Amino acid sequence: MNPLCSKCNLVVYPTEKINCLDKYWHTKCFRCEVCNMSLNMKNYKGFEKRPYCNAHYPRANFTCVADTPENIRLKQQSKMQSQVLYKEDFEKNRGKSFTVVTDTPELQRLKKSQDQVSNIKYHEEFEKSKTSHLHEEVERSKTQHQQPAAFQPSAASQNYHYDPVPEPVRPAAAAPPPSAGQKRYRAVYDYAAADEDEVSFMDGDVIVDVQQIDEGWMYGRVERTGQQGMLPANYVEAI
Template sequence: MNPACSRCGRTVYPTEKVNCLDKIWHKGCFSCETCKMTLNMKNYKGFNKTPYCNAHYPKTNFTVVADTIENLRLKKQSLVQSQVHYKEDFEKSKGKAFSAVADTPEMKRFMKTQMQVSDIQYQQKTKSHPSEAHLINPGPSSQGIHPYSALQPVHTAPPEKNPTPEPMPQPVPPPSGKRYRAVYDYNAADDDEVSFLDGDVIIDVHQIDEGWMYGRVERTGMGGMLPANYVEAI
């Protein structure tokens, strides 16, 4: 007995029989499910035991994995393994910090300038809020020194009968550079720098670069490099 066609349901005779996708078709009924274009054994694509042409072949999508007990266990195990690897990498990398900034003389000078700017901001704040400066820098009484100890008489050794005459001070050469006045206190950070106090006059000043000068403190006679943003021209 001849079988029926899977498309039209009519009897399929051997001369027009197409056996494909576990079904029997007429040659004319073996066509695309969408556009009805007649197909053959070379150009068809099967999906769910149904023929399609190349243009209308259904695109497969990823299915969502169900949150079964086994899948949740595998997900938790993967997370634990990731944390173990992270901790191992962290322990290996400890103590291997790398410096991102090159330790060059220009960078050292830049860092020092940044510290000076912070120092200027601090001194400006202490000038505008002297009460806060007193809290930051307590007086002698907070260091265990009695405030009235300065009024006690101090016993000094009697002067010698024939003191050695002090040497005559050497004359200071006249200034040859510009004169500046310090507007902030500055403590020298290197041997080639000079310290001064707010209000000191700086003489023989020569510009080195945009941020530094060279000069001599008139009060102490000491000379060296000084930051340009700590002084102002007279």
């Protein structure tokens, strides 16, 4: 069924139909409401679902336009930019130097690559440290297990043919772990452990006995829970 013209209320046939402002118009009926100037889709301006020319367009504080896909896209983009600026100002107020941006596929790929590089570097440093401690323990054990010098009897006791029996050597105790540092840090973000050797904490928790592993990771103990493990260095700040 053909719709009616919003101007003359007559039937609008497809060959002369204009669909604009949520209404249907004859081509000849699509005119300015004030000066009756003939309009088209390029030079009209809509106000309260009525067409106007540029000269007689009502000047209001806000312009009501149709919600086209382009307008919806621009609105969503403006909202995203507003959120980004808000987060950026929020982080600046907290004294952070980095800028919060939206997650794009490219940024997610770079973040994943950085995490992999950081994990590889951490594991290399961790293995080197463990190998160094093991080597020190072995050397210490060898030193403590060396046999004492043979007993040389005096000239007076040589007539008795006394052959002293060496005392049994007790095995050396395991070397104590290296003493932890006394640095204290405060968490500025929540963090959930992603591996068995990591530790979880919440914003505001105090981290004690901190040891620096590399530029991106630390080792410490959460004072609130008593748990200890690795933690990212950019999630805490020194007290």
